[in-house]
Amino acid sequence: MNTRHVIELAPSGKTFEAGDELLLDAMLASGLTVPFSCRRGACGSCKVVVADGAYRAKQLDPGGPAPSYPLAANEMLLCQSHACSNMRLEIPGWSLDTPALVVEATVLGKRALSPDVIELIVMPDMPLAVRAGQYVKFRLVDGDSRCFSIANLPAESDGRLGFQIRRVSGGLFSETFLGAVEAGDLLQLEGPFGACTWQDDDGAPVVLFATGTGYAGIKPILLTALKRDVEVTLYWGGAQPADFYDRVFLDRMIMDHPRFRWHPVLASEGRVQEVALGHGHHWQAAQVYACGNGAMISQTRAACLEAGLPSHRFVAEAFVPSGRSSAGVPSKPLDPIWEKVGPRYSLDGMLAAREQSIRALAAIASQLKVGMTTGEALDMAAEQLHAMGASHTWHPTYIRFGADTVRPPREGIDRQRRLRATDIAVVDLGPVWDGYEGDYGDTFVFGDLPLHLACKKALHEVFDETREAWLRGLTGRELYDFAEQSAESKGWRLARNLAGHRLADFPHALFESKVLAELEIPPSEMAWVLEIQLCHPTEPVGGFFEDMLMLQA
Ligand SMILES: Cc1cc2nc3c(=O)[nH]c(=O)nc-3n(C[C@H](O)[C@H](O)[C@H](O)COP(=O)(O)OP(=O)(O)OC[C@H]3O[C@@H](n4cnc5c(N)ncnc54)[C@H](O)[C@@H]3O)c2cc1C
Ligand code: FES
Incomplete structure (x- = not known):
């Protein structure tokens, strides 16, 4: 008789039933989203923590490879195991509710940070898992969109997303749309995306470069560095003093964090990378982040690498025009049979x-x-x-x-x-x-x-x-x-x-x-x-x- 066992997934409380079949197959059949890939015990994607219950290992095919993924005593692979009783499992690093690719957000407010930079604050209708340094795409009509960096740490602002948006002359979003938007309006956001994110906690001295509103992408990384109390220096380039629109905050952080320095660099006085190189950072050990105009990023990268920075320690986002005409579009539609993708697929x-x-x-x-x-x-x-x-x-x-x-x-x-x-x-x-x-x-x-x-x-x-x-x-x-x-x-x-x-x-x-x-x-x-x-x-x-x-x- 195929006894059915009830498998509970903590902390959601969602359940599925499993009998003689592999737990992975039972969970897939129940329609729950499951992390998995190789089905042969090698990748570890389907690893779960067994909080309660008994299970047995799958019988191996004669001569077949044994599962090789290393497990802790309380861990199990769904693709290699059958339930022997009711069980309670936890899936680390996985949400059973696939995060939506597009969310609605309500405008909470906007204010001028400088004559041509507006701060926009919105609240998404569901919390977004944002890594420091990522951006979202604001969806416009006709499938067009614009990218803007999330300039705060949403997890520490009750989920609110803050943006710092420079007015571009003739800009559809930054001039026309942003000029008209009001508190209470609903927007559609796609994301978050981006790999210009806080990298890891190895305690390396952090050097930050921004030009203009490139500071929006850099600020969450700065906030993360300050929280971790690592040595951090910011070089912020602008055309005029008003471009350093977060000066009051930065000056206050200097008082609170002795390991933090920041240098406003006016275009008339030099370039951010020239000033930084003059300060003699220990480039071989540094972690560098740069956001803003493309020319600054390529020149800064070349200068830092020349000074000894390992290439993988230079992380950057170029704030280029992001409308449909300038963004990458797929060369042809994906084949519906051989090129199927999931609900969150995006370029x-x-x-x-x-x-x-x-x-x-x-x-x-x-x-x-x-x-x-x-x-x-x-x-x-x-x-x-x-x-x-x-x-x-x-x-x-x-x-x-x-x-x-x-x-x-x-x-x-x-x-x-x-x-x-x-x-x-x-x-x-x-x-x-x-x-x-x-x-x-x-x-x-x-x-x-x-x-x-x-x-x-x-x-x-x-x-x-x-x-x-x-x-x-x-x-x-x-x-x-x-x-x-x-x-x-x-x-x-x-x-x-x-x-x-x-x-x-x-x-x-x-x-x-x-x-x-x-x-x-x-x-x-x-x-x-x-x-x-x-x-x-x-x-x-x-x-x-x-x-x-x-x-x-
Ligand atoms: C990943 C990413 C994150 C970004 N984050 C921010 C951010 O946090 N804050 C911010 O202010 N900007 C940011 N940008 C830049 C912003 O997305 C673009 O400037 C955007 O195109 C502006 O939209 P718009 O509708 O106002 O102007 P558009 O209608 O797109 O453009 C109007 C005209 O201005 C030109 N133009 C637009 N943007 C630029 C530019 N940056 N440089 C030179 N010419 C331009 C266009 O080519 C076009 O001719 C980001 C860009 C990327 C790719
Ligand atoms: S799917 Fe790869 S170990 Fe289970």
Whole structure:
């Protein structure tokens, strides 16, 4: 007899029933939203905390791989377990109510901060989970929208969102719409989005750059730094003294926080990056954030990197025109069968997840040390992803050293293998950021062995050529045929079992999924990951690179 057990999910109190089937299948059948991905006990997405009740592990297929995700004593994987009694479970970092992509918000008020900057305060009809530094899109008629940064920490303002909006001459939102809006009006907001967010708590000295209302994106990061009592310095550029419209607040913070400095920089007196470099920060250890005009961001990035800042420690948002005519639009509609997405899918979300994944990869690569075992590297990567705010890893983190670089990801590796002074290493990440799947991987060469360097070079050439072929309209299958020939022409073998896959709002595993190499239509942008793994035909040397297919990579 298939006894049914009642499974309660804390703290919501929602329940579902489960019998002999896997708990993951029972929960999916009940219509509840479930975090999951691999279904083989490797990614940990479906991890729950068992607060009460008994369960048994799934019987393994003969010769099949055992679940490899490490669990604490009170944790269990839904995809690997059957209930043996009524149970009470908690799903860490997961809400059963999928946050809406679009919310309504009521205008609470607006006031002038300076002759051309307006502060707008709104209250969304449901609390938004906002990370310091993110923005929302204000929806306008006809599907158009405008981006504005959330200039406060909503969780500390009863959920209110504050914006600082510069009047743009002839601007549809900042002039026409904002001029007419009144307290009580209803607005539609999409988001929050963005990867220019507070990164982690490693205590690094923080250097902030803003021009004009770029300060709106920087202020929540400043507030976070002040709360954590780290050393923080702000350089704020403006054309005239009135542009430093939050001066009173900043001067007060200097009195309250001895580790905080701020410098107003008038355009007539120099540029923010010039002033900062003159102050001799310890750039090798700093964490830099920049918001505002695009020229300031690219010049500041170049100057800071030149001074020794590691590239992944420069985090920025350019305040460019954000109307429909200037924003990225998908090249073609997604295929309704092979490119299904969830209710929160958005290009802004996918782009932010990609950006944060690239940054995480660089941060992890910078911590790979000669002598470290693969196991130690995996533990370090897990800590880094957690510190940067990843809620899940939709696929396990793969790190491969030396001869393991020719193995496909699912094949077991030697956790005790040590990174040597002359070596080649692969890192492949699949983190989930704010409900969006990121996926990024690359190969790193230690020492200067010509074969290792040649592998990395060929890898990137094959990827770039295959991406170019995608722009010409090839199907997924044709892309991998093309990549195979491209690899061969360079003296390498393409590992075709690493064949590309879907990416969407988490979890894309809900939808029927093909590998990219079997797709008979041209893949759309921002829905697929192109994976390239090369192996040397005779030597145990391999490399891996992957990225989301997008028009402007
Ligand atoms: C992620 C993000 C966050 C942003 N956050 C803020 C914020 O917090 N505060 C803020 O004031 N702005 C912010 N911006 C910039 C803002 O979204 C744009 O300026 C927006 O287009 C203004 O809308 P509008 O309808 O008033 O003007 P539009 O109708 O979009 O533009 C009118 C004319 O002005 C030009 N224009 C518009 N904005 C700019 C600009 N920034 N630089 C140069 N030319 C421009 C347009 O090309 C067009 O010709 C942000 C932009 C992004 C991408
Ligand atoms: S571990 Fe269960 S879905 Fe991956």
